[in-house]
Amino acid sequence: MAIQILMPALSPTMEEGTLAKWLVKEGDTVKSGQILAEIETDKATMEFEAVDEGIIGKLLVAEGTAGVKVNAPIATLVEANESADATPVPVAAAAPAPVAAPAAATAAAKAPVEIKSAASPDWPAGTAMKTMTVREALREAMAEEMRANPNVFLMGEEVGEYQGAYKISQGLLDEFGPKRVVDTPITEHGFAGIAVGASFGGLNPIVEFMTFNFAMQAIDHIINSAAKTLYMSGGQMGSPIVFRGPNGAAARVGAQHSQDYSAWYAQIPGLKVVVPYSASDAKGLLKQAIRDPNPVIFLENEILYGKSFDVPVLDDFTIPFGKARIWREGTDVTIVSFGIGMTYALEAAEKLAADGISAEVIDLRTLRPIDYDTVLASVMKTNRCVTVEEGWPVGAIGNHIGATIMMRAFDYLDAPVINCTGKDVPMPYAANLEKHALLTTAEVIEAVKSVCYR
Amino acid sequence: MAAPKTAAKSNNSKEELLGFYRQMLLIRRFEEKAGQLYGMGLIGGFCHLYIGQEAVVVGIEAAAKEGDKRLTSYRDHGHMLACGMDPKGVMAELTGRSGGYSRGKGGSMHMFSKEKHFYGGHGIVGAQVPLGAGLAFADKYLGNDNVTFTYFGDGAANQGQVYETYNMAELWNLPVVFVIENNHYAMGTSVKRSTHSKTLWERGAAYGIKGEAVDGMDVLAVKAAAEKAVAACRAGQGPYILEMMTYRYRGHSMSDPAKYRTREEVEKIKSEKDAIEHVRDLLLQGGHANDDDLKAIDKDIKAIVNDAAEFAKDSPEPDLAELWTDIYA
Numbered sequence: 059m060a061i062q063i064l065m066p067a068l069s070p071t072m073e074e075g076t077l078a079k080w081l082v083k084e085g086d087t088v089k090s091g092q093i094l095a096e097i098e099t100d101k102a103t104m105e106f107e108a109v110d111e112g113i114i115g116k117l118l119v120a121e122g123t124a125g126v127k128v129n130a131p132i133a134t135l136v137e138a139n140e141s142a143d144a145t146p147v148p149v150a151a152a153a154p155a156p157v158a159a160p161a162a163a164t165a166a167a168k169a170p171v172e173i174k175s176a177a178s179p180d181w182p183a184g185t186a187m188k189t190m191t192v193r194e195a196l197r198e199a200m201a202e203e204m205r206a207n208p209n210v211f212l213m214g215e216e217v218g219e220y221q222g223a224y225k226i227s228q229g230l231l232d233e234f235g236p237k238r239v240v241d242t243p244i245t246e247h248g249f250a251g252i253a254v255g256a257s258f259g260g261l262n263p264i265v266e267f268m269t270f271n272f273a274m275q276a277i278d279h280i281i282n283s284a285a286k287t288l289y290m291s292g293g294q295m296g297s298p299i300v301f302r303g304p305n306g307a308a309a310r311v312g313a314q315h316s317q318d319y320s321a322w323y324a325q326i327p328g329l330k331v332v333v334p335y336s337a338s339d340a341k342g343l344l345k346q347a348i349r350d351p352n353p354v355i356f357l358e359n360e361i362l363y364g365k366s367f368d369v370p371v372l373d374d375f376t377i378p379f380g381k382a383r384i385w386r387e388g389t390d391v392t393i394v395s396f397g398i399g400m401t402y403a404l405e406a407a408e409k410l411a412a413d414g415i416s417a418e419v420i421d422l423r424t425l426r427p428i429d430y431d432t433v434l435a436s437v438m439k440t441n442r443c444v445t446v447e448e449g450w451p452v453g454a455i456g457n458h459i460g461a462t463i464m465m466r467a468f469d470y471l472d473a474p475v476i477n478c479t480g481k482d483v484p485m486p487y488a489a490n491l492e493k494h495a496l497l498t499t500a501e502v503i504e505a506v507k508s509v510c511y512r
Numbered sequence: 513m514a515a516p517k518t519a520a521k522s523n524n525s526k527e528e529l530l531g532f533y534r535q536m537l538l539i540r541r542f543e544e545k546a547g548q549l550y551g552m553g554l555i556g557g558f559c560h561l562y563i564g565q566e567a568v569v570v571g572i573e574a575a576a577k578e579g580d581k582r583l584t585s586y587r588d589h590g591h592m593l594a595c596g597m598d599p600k601g602v603m604a605e606l607t608g609r610s611g612g613y614s615r616g617k618g619g620s621m622h623m624f625s626k627e628k629h630f631y632g633g634h635g636i637v638g639a640q641v642p643l644g645a646g647l648a649f650a651d652k653y654l655g656n657d658n659v660t661f662t663y664f665g666d667g668a669a670n671q672g673q674v675y676e677t678y679n680m681a682e683l684w685n686l687p688v689v690f691v692i693e694n695n696h697y698a699m700g701t702s703v704k705r706s707t708h709s710k711t712l713w714e715r716g717a718a719y720g721i722k723g724e725a726v727d728g729m730d731v732l733a734v735k736a737a738a739e740k741a742v743a744a745c746r747a748g749q750g751p752y753i754l755e756m757m758t759y760r761y762r763g764h765s766m767s768d769p770a771k772y773r774t775r776e777e778v779e780k781i782k783s784e785k786d787a788i789e790h791v792r793d794l795l796l797q798g799g800h801a802n803d804d805d806l807k808a809i810d811k812d813i814k815a816i817v818n819d820a821a822e823f824a825k826d827s828p829e830p831d832l833a834e835l836w837t838d839i840y841a
């Protein structure tokens with residue numbers, strides 16, 4: 059009986075992939091375990107093994123095809139005495155999507171919302187732009203700063219020979235060599251401490267945590283050693299260091315691997331805290347972070363790594379800390395967010411516009427320092443505010459924004475500030491529960507309607 | 513054919529060898545099925561397969577008695593099957609369904625069974641090591657003779673908390689067997705690239721802990737070493753370190769392009785050192801079983817695994833109210 063071979067899911071965040079290369083052809087006999095194809099995922103090129111044995115009937119997807127959806131049929135497998143055209147029985151649990159389903163449609167649906175505000179203040183009007191992913195922007199920022207300053211080096215688990223667990227450091231070992239791209243054992247507390255010591259000694263380390271969940275092993279050095287030394291030494295010496303890596307929930311990786319640390323680090327005097335959303339911010343702010351004489355926590359997001367944005371083509375492009383970006387101007391309500399929260403904020407604003415509510419969307423970009431003035435000016439105009447973040451509700455950044463507005467713009471408020479956050483639970487693994495634990499666009503819309511009394 | 517590593521005429525009984533064969537095969541077939549379900553999108557997130565390392569848990573469990581405890585990292589499916597947890601409940605946790613051991617809330621990396629004394633399933637590399645010593649601390653405090661098997665990887669062996677634990681475990685003579693599963697790689701980092709120590713078990717000597725390296729592809733050797741370690745712990749002479757030399761056949765997790773080792777290296781181990789082939793040879797050469805007997809076992813195991821997969825697909829997703837339960841006792 060002929061069966062379909064389906065496009066496999068090869069990483070937690072993979073929804074589609076590129077069928078890079080077929081290693082079998084029609085008519086080949088394959089054994090279970092044999093490599094059938096090379097598939098490019100959002101993270102890597104992977105070999106795809108046969109599960110069943112049989113003869114390759116038809117290859118349904120041509121080599122080099124991009125945007126092949128997970129579970130779409132990519133080939134048929136027939137038995138020895140069967141015609142190659144035998145009608146296959148679908149084997150997927152989920153209904154397989156048609157192969158021809160245009161990937162462009164979904165790509166477009168996920169593309170970032172257009173910037174509605176006037177020209178960005180971050181670069182001169184008329185600057186040439188190019189499209190790149192957040193991942194590429196981060197890599198460019200590190201490479202440029204490493205070229206410019208020989209004392210900048212990268213250290214962390216799998217950053218070198220493996221080319222980065224999330225491919226952020228891809229190619230850096232080749233360009234800069236093992237002296238400046240340092241693979242470490244799994245020893246977060248130790249290498250974070252060594253890096254802080256190196257920063258005392260005149261170097262500018264970039265420490266990559268494979269994810270910020272593992273920075274918990276190193277939290278003492280981040281806070282007690284890096285953040286406080288300038289103060290404790292009466293200003294004699296500090297720690298010019300960047301701690302970076304993915305933060306927050308990825309997809310289905312469970313309670314110990316899904317946590318947003320934005321509010322935690324934002325609590326610490328002596329640290330600077332950056333949470334970029336777009337690729338241009340990722341690039342400009344990371345370059346700024348590497349040059350900053352203070353310890354900087356740079357919180358990335360795995361789900362944003364593969365998203366594309368316009369980035370200015372400039373020789374030396376940095377973005378100062380403490381300047382929020384207005385992504386969308388509006389008059390009825392101010393939505394304040396940062397990092398991945400911006401995806402919900404912008405999506406909500408788009409949908410609210412259709413309902414006749416004009417939302418101004420502010421991306422804080424840095425949580426330490428925080429740009430109160432931009433938020434306050436906006437709230438004084440709109441008289442309403444909703445904050446959006448993926449972290450937990452108690453001690454959230456939104457709590458602090460709400461309190462600040464209350465103290466400095468109380469008379470301008472027409473409604474209490476609402477904080478939209480992740481649910482107050484550890485992250486569950488089950489797909490349906492995870493969806494409910496995370497923040498949703500619908501919740502943001504509801505909050506906005508509520509402060510607008512609609 | 514695997515080159516037998518213990519003498520072909522082993523003293524082990526037919527029943528014991530058949531039992532090892534069944535248990536190791538169950539783990540392997542279970543893991544292959546899990547890999548397939550992952551490819552179909554029925555399992556999400558991280559999924560770390562145990563294929564290749566089966567002899568370690570099966571040999572260790574052969575030295576355990578009721579009341580003994582065990583815990584490990586995220587690469588935990590084999591440990592759960594070996595201590596007698598139900599394949600259906602394990603697979604349903606992998607698919608995130610209400611029939612899973614954590615009712616879908618933990619996932620592949622975070623499963624527990626009070627009944628089988630399985631204390632997880634830990635996602636933070638090295639964190640289970642002091643926890644395991646803590647379980648042993650409790651047993652010693654309570655005055656029973658239980659032992660805790662604390663499994664961790666060669667990569668985890670570099671975490672500082674391992675050495676803090678060694679020091680206290682020896683200082684207080686805790687009944688804990690540290691089982692280092694040295695599969696030669698921590699993600700893409702080979703042991704050689706992460707330490708200049710010649711062995712991992714000898715590091716215990718700095719704290720006065722006894723230990724040894726063991727051929728972790730030979731279930732009989734594993735069992736013999738485990739019995740020695742357990743006897744020491746039960747006699748109040750713990751802790752003990754066993755460094756299991758083993759190998760993982762698959763990538764680190766499902767999304768590992770595995771460019772750090774050659775296909776030939778993997779194939780060589782598979783063809784020369786495979787733990788299941790080894791026991792199969794002992795059974796056939798020792799006249800304990802013939803091909804048909806083993807085929808019958810294969811068929812049996814396949815049915816158990818298929819049932820587990822069906823259960824894991826059919827079991828409903830957890831009730832949405834579960835989002836808010838189990839946060840506080």
Ligand SMILES: Cc1ncc(C[n+]2csc(CCOP(=O)(O)OP(=O)(O)O)c2C)c(N)n1
Pocket residue numbers: 215244246268272275585587635636637638664665666667668669693695697698699764
């Ligand atoms: C503290 C911490 N750092 C990093 C990681 C990411 N990580 C998960 S598994 C792993 C490799 C561990 O290798 P090893 O201990 O040898 O166990 P194996 O996977 O080989 O079973 C790494 C780096 C983590 N989960 N926790």
Ligand SMILES: [Mg+2]
Pocket residue numbers: 665666667693694695696697698699
């Ligand atoms: Mg390992």
